[in-house]
Amino acid sequence: MSRSTWSRSAATLAAVALATTACGTTAGDDEQDTAAASGPVSGLRVMVPNSPGSGYDQTARAATKAMEDAELAETVEVFNVAGAGGTVGLQRLVNEKGNGDLLMQMGLGVVGAEFTNKSQARLAETTPIAGLIEEAEVIVVPKDSPYTDLDALVEAWKADPGKLPVGGASNPGGPDHLTPMLLAEEVGLDPTTVNYVPYDGGGELLAGILGKKLAFAATGVSEVAEQAEAGEVKILAVTSEAPVEGVDAPTLKDEGIDLTFTNWRGLVAAPDVSEADRDKLIDLVTEMHDSPEWQEALETNGWTDAFMTGEEFETFLTSESERVQGVLSGLGLA
Amino acid sequence: MDALANLADGFATALTPVNLLFAVVGVLLGTMIGVLPGIGPAMAIALLLPVTYSLEATQAFIMFAGIYYGGMYGGSTTSILLNTPGESASVVTAIEGNQMAKRGRAAQALATAAIGSFIAGTIGTMLVVLLAPSIVGLAVQMGAPDYFAVMVLAFVAVTSVLGASRVRGFCSLLLGLVIGLVGIDQTTGQQRLTFGVPQLADGIDVVVVAVGLFALGEALWVAAHLRHTSAQVIPTGAARMGRADWRRSWGPWLRGTAIGFPFGAVPAGGAEIPTFLSYVLEKRLSKHPEEFGHGAIEGVAGPEATNNASAAGGLVPLLTLGLPVTATAAVLLAAFQQYGIQPGPLLLENEPELVWGLLASLLIGNAILLVLNLPLAPVWAKLLRIPRPYLYAGILFFASIGGYAANGSTVDLVLLLVFGVLGFVMRRYGLPVLPAIIGVILGPRAELQLRRALQISDGELSGLANTWFSISVYAVVALVVLLPVLLRVLQRRQRGAGPGDGTTSEAPERVLHSSSEGRL
Incomplete structure (x- = not known):
C-alpha cells in the first residue's frame, strides 16, 4: 500500500x-x-x-x-x-x-x-x-486456533507437518501452493513433507478455514481481509515487504523469517x-x-x-x- | 418478521419502471445467451459484465438477476428441444425432456421446467431471505468426509439408471470415470491421460461430453437410420399442461427445491449432483416408473426445480460470508467488487439496500421469466416441426457452437466430434449414455473429496466417517443397498409361507422394477 x-x-x-x-x-x-x-x-x-x-x-x-x-x-x-x-x-x-x-x-x-x-x-x-x-499472501488460521502467532504455528508444523494440513486456493505451482513451500524451506522443513490441500477457489478454501478443517491456509490477502476484520479468521502474517494497510498482522520479516513473496x-x-x-x-x-x-x-x-x-x-x-x-x-x- | 420488512424495502428499490425495464432486458439477454449450449449463466454474466459498467449498482444487479435466471432457463430449453444441454446442471433435464419433445410434448416439458424453475427460485430466494444467517454456520461445517459420503450415496443411486443390462451400464459408467480422469491431478500436479496436449490439462468439460454423447451421437444415429425408416413427423400435442401434468409435477417441484437448496448452500455442493439425485428419487417415487426413459414429466420437473433451488442456495454463503461456491456466484462476486462492494460477514450491515434490492430483483426476474416464457413454450415447441434433416443439421450447428463456446478452443470441437462418434457407437451396441455422463460428473469430485478427507486426517481411514453427517449418510447408503435385498428375502419367505398373500408386494416390486428399467 x-x-x-x-x-x-x-x-x-x-x-x-x-x-x-x-x-x-x-x-x-x-x-x-x-x-x-x-x-x-x-x-x-x-x-x-x-x-x-x-x-x-x-x-x-x-x-x-x-x-x-x-x-x-x-x-x-x-x-x-x-x-x-x-x-x-x-x-x-x-x-x-x-x-x-x-x-x-x-x-x-x-x-x-x-x-x-x-x-x-x-x-x-x-x-x-x-x-x-501485486497482492500479498497471508498465513491465516481459524479463529480460536491454538496457534496464536506464527512462532507457535511454525514450531508445531516442524514437529509434525503431516498433522497440520495447509490449504490454498491454487493448484500445485500456483501462489497459494508456493507460499507454504517457500515458508517450509525457509524455516528448515522439507517441502515434500508439507501436507498441502488444494481447494477450488477462494470461497471453498475459506469454508475450509471457517469450518476448522485446516490447521492453516495460505491465500491472497483480499480473499480473507473482510473475514479477518469481522474476527472470523486470524491473519498471523503477511508475505509482502511492508505491512498491508488495513490488515492487523506483521510481515514474515517482522517475525524473523527472511521471506518476501507476493502474487x-x-x-x-x-x-x-x-x-x-x-x-x-x-x-x-x-x-x-x-x-x-x-x-x-x-x-x-x-x-x-x-x-x-x-x-x-x-x-x-x-x-x-x-x-x-x-x-x-x-x-x-x- | 424483520427480514420481510427489509424485503419490502428491497421491492420498493427494484420496482421502478426503469429498473423493471432493466430486469426485462436482462431476462431476454440471459435467455438468448443461455440458449447457446456451452454458455451457462456464469459465462453469460461474465460476458455481459462490461455492458453494465455504466449503470449504477442497483440497476446492474437487477439486470444480473435477470441474466442469471434467463441463462438458467435458456439452458434447459435446448436440453429439451435439441437434446443439447446448455450447461452441466441441465444435463439431466435432457433425458426425459427430449423424450417428451419427441412425443409431441415439448410444450409441456418447457412449461413444467419454467414453472418448476419459478417455484424453486421463489422458494429458494425466500429461504435465503429468512434463513441465510442461521444456516450458513451449519453449511461451513460440511467438510470433505461429508461430501465424500454424499458421493458414495450418488454412486449407489447410479445403479438404478444403469439400464436393462448391468454389464453394459457399468461399462458405460467406467467409460465416464476414465474420461473424468483426464487432466492435471489437482493434488499432485501430475498430468493424467493428456497425451501431451496442453488443452487437455484442465480436463474435459462436462458440457462437451454431454453434448457429444447426447446430441451429436443421436444426430449421427438418426442420420444413419433415416434412409431406411420413413421420416415420421414429430406429433404436436396440446399446447398447455393438462391436469395430469400438473398433478405429476407439483411433487417433483417441491422435492426438487428441497434437494437443491441445501446443495447450493454448502460450499462444494454444486447443482449437478442434486439434479441427478432428484431424477433418481422421482423415478423411485413415480407411479409411472415405466415411463422413465420415454418422457416422464417428473424427470423434467424435479431436476429443473432442483437446479434453480441450488442456484438460489448458492446466494447464502455468497451474501453472508463472501464465499462464492459456484461459478456463477464467483462472477457475481467479481461484479460486486466492480462496484467496490466486498461481500462478506459485514455486507448485510454495510449495504442493506443493495442486498435486499438484489433479493427483490431476483424474485422479480424470476416472475418476469415465467411471464415471458410460458406463452413462448408452444412457439419454441414448433421448432421441432422442422423436417428432420434440417432439424438435425441445426442441432449439429448449435452443438458445435456450444462445444467451441465453452472454452473458445478448437480442441474442444475435435473432442466433441470424438464423443459424437462414441455416442453413436454406444447406441449401436446398446450401451446407455447416462451412466457415462454421471461418471464424468461424479468421478473427479468423489476422488477430490476422498483425497482431501484423507489428507486432512493425515491418511487415517477413520477420517472418512468422523462426522455425524457422514455417518448418517452411510447409514442411508446401507439402507438403500440392503433394503431391496431384505425385501426380496422377505418376499421369498412369504411366498413359501402362503403364495396367495400378495398385499405387501407392491413396494418391493416397484423397487425391483425401477432398477431394471430406464434405458436411454
Missing part, C-alpha cells in the same frame, strides 16, 4: 508541476503536440490466458478500459484463450512471433503453470512489457517484436499507469501498485522464474 500511496502522490506532484509550467510558459503546448502526433494506439489486442471473470481477466479489462477512457488507445479488444493454467495462451502468444499489436495478461500463476504443465512455450521467449500490480500480475508481448513496437507498448502501459483512470481502478479493486517496465520487469521475471523452478523441482514438478 505504501508504494501505491507514494506513486499517487508522485502523480499529483507531476500534475501540479505540469500545470505550473503550462501557466507560465508554452512548454505545455509543445508536450501536447508531441503526444498528439503519436495519437492514440489503435488495433491493440489483449489476450487473457484464462476465463472471463477471473483475476487476470479483471486486470486486463480494467487496464484496457483505462487506456480507452484516457484516450491512449482506441477500441482495444480483450479476448480469452483459456487452458492449462495459462500455458495454452502462452503457446498462442509465442506463435505470434513479431506481432507488435498483441499483449498477454499474465502473472505468477503462469510462471508456475509453465513448469507444472511442462509447457513447450516458455515465458523467457516473450517480450516483457510491464509489471502492474503479481503483469503484461508481456510476443517474442521478437521490433524495438519500436516494444517501446510503443511500454510507453502506452506507462501512460496508462499514470492515468487517473487506472489509479481509480487500483483503488476500487483493492490492488496494490507494483509498476515496473522493460528491463526491470525482465530481471524480475527471470528471478521469479528461477525461484519457482527451485521449489517445484524439489517437489518433482519441474
Whole structure:
C-alpha cells in the first residue's frame, strides 16, 4: 500500500508541476503536440490466458478500459484463450512471433503453470512489457486456533507437518501452493513433507478455514481481509515487504523469517517484436499507469501498485522464474 | 418478521419502471445467451459484465438477476428441444425432456421446467431471505468426509439408471470415470491421460461430453437410420399442461427445491449432483416408473426445480460470508467488487439496500421469466416441426457452437466430434449414455473429496466417517443397498409361507422394477 500511496502522490506532484509550467510558459503546448502526433494506439489486442471473470481477466479489462477512457488507445479488444493454467495462451502468444499489436495478461500463476504443465512455450521467449500490480499472501488460521502467532504455528508444523494440513486456493505451482513451500524451506522443513490441500477457489478454501478443517491456509490477502476484520479468521502474517494497510498482522520479516513473496500480475508481448513496437507498448502501459483512470481502478479493486517496465520487469521475471523452478523441482514438478 | 420488512424495502428499490425495464432486458439477454449450449449463466454474466459498467449498482444487479435466471432457463430449453444441454446442471433435464419433445410434448416439458424453475427460485430466494444467517454456520461445517459420503450415496443411486443390462451400464459408467480422469491431478500436479496436449490439462468439460454423447451421437444415429425408416413427423400435442401434468409435477417441484437448496448452500455442493439425485428419487417415487426413459414429466420437473433451488442456495454463503461456491456466484462476486462492494460477514450491515434490492430483483426476474416464457413454450415447441434433416443439421450447428463456446478452443470441437462418434457407437451396441455422463460428473469430485478427507486426517481411514453427517449418510447408503435385498428375502419367505398373500408386494416390486428399467 505504501508504494501505491507514494506513486499517487508522485502523480499529483507531476500534475501540479505540469500545470505550473503550462501557466507560465508554452512548454505545455509543445508536450501536447508531441503526444498528439503519436495519437492514440489503435488495433491493440489483449489476450487473457484464462476465463472471463477471473483475476487476470479483471486486470486486463480494467487496464484496457483505462487506456480507452484516457484516450491512449482506441477500441482495444480483450479476448480469452483459456487452458492449462495459462500455458495454452502462452503457446498462442509465442506463435505470434513479431506481432507488435498483441499483449498477454499474465502473472505468477503462469510462471508456475509453465513448469507444472511442462509447457513447450516458455515465458523467457516473450517480450516483457510491464509489471502492474501485486497482492500479498497471508498465513491465516481459524479463529480460536491454538496457534496464536506464527512462532507457535511454525514450531508445531516442524514437529509434525503431516498433522497440520495447509490449504490454498491454487493448484500445485500456483501462489497459494508456493507460499507454504517457500515458508517450509525457509524455516528448515522439507517441502515434500508439507501436507498441502488444494481447494477450488477462494470461497471453498475459506469454508475450509471457517469450518476448522485446516490447521492453516495460505491465500491472497483480499480473499480473507473482510473475514479477518469481522474476527472470523486470524491473519498471523503477511508475505509482502511492508505491512498491508488495513490488515492487523506483521510481515514474515517482522517475525524473523527472511521471506518476501507476493502474487503479481503483469503484461508481456510476443517474442521478437521490433524495438519500436516494444517501446510503443511500454510507453502506452506507462501512460496508462499514470492515468487517473487506472489509479481509480487500483483503488476500487483493492490492488496494490507494483509498476515496473522493460528491463526491470525482465530481471524480475527471470528471478521469479528461477525461484519457482527451485521449489517445484524439489517437489518433482519441474 | 424483520427480514420481510427489509424485503419490502428491497421491492420498493427494484420496482421502478426503469429498473423493471432493466430486469426485462436482462431476462431476454440471459435467455438468448443461455440458449447457446456451452454458455451457462456464469459465462453469460461474465460476458455481459462490461455492458453494465455504466449503470449504477442497483440497476446492474437487477439486470444480473435477470441474466442469471434467463441463462438458467435458456439452458434447459435446448436440453429439451435439441437434446443439447446448455450447461452441466441441465444435463439431466435432457433425458426425459427430449423424450417428451419427441412425443409431441415439448410444450409441456418447457412449461413444467419454467414453472418448476419459478417455484424453486421463489422458494429458494425466500429461504435465503429468512434463513441465510442461521444456516450458513451449519453449511461451513460440511467438510470433505461429508461430501465424500454424499458421493458414495450418488454412486449407489447410479445403479438404478444403469439400464436393462448391468454389464453394459457399468461399462458405460467406467467409460465416464476414465474420461473424468483426464487432466492435471489437482493434488499432485501430475498430468493424467493428456497425451501431451496442453488443452487437455484442465480436463474435459462436462458440457462437451454431454453434448457429444447426447446430441451429436443421436444426430449421427438418426442420420444413419433415416434412409431406411420413413421420416415420421414429430406429433404436436396440446399446447398447455393438462391436469395430469400438473398433478405429476407439483411433487417433483417441491422435492426438487428441497434437494437443491441445501446443495447450493454448502460450499462444494454444486447443482449437478442434486439434479441427478432428484431424477433418481422421482423415478423411485413415480407411479409411472415405466415411463422413465420415454418422457416422464417428473424427470423434467424435479431436476429443473432442483437446479434453480441450488442456484438460489448458492446466494447464502455468497451474501453472508463472501464465499462464492459456484461459478456463477464467483462472477457475481467479481461484479460486486466492480462496484467496490466486498461481500462478506459485514455486507448485510454495510449495504442493506443493495442486498435486499438484489433479493427483490431476483424474485422479480424470476416472475418476469415465467411471464415471458410460458406463452413462448408452444412457439419454441414448433421448432421441432422442422423436417428432420434440417432439424438435425441445426442441432449439429448449435452443438458445435456450444462445444467451441465453452472454452473458445478448437480442441474442444475435435473432442466433441470424438464423443459424437462414441455416442453413436454406444447406441449401436446398446450401451446407455447416462451412466457415462454421471461418471464424468461424479468421478473427479468423489476422488477430490476422498483425497482431501484423507489428507486432512493425515491418511487415517477413520477420517472418512468422523462426522455425524457422514455417518448418517452411510447409514442411508446401507439402507438403500440392503433394503431391496431384505425385501426380496422377505418376499421369498412369504411366498413359501402362503403364495396367495400378495398385499405387501407392491413396494418391493416397484423397487425391483425401477432398477431394471430406464434405458436411454
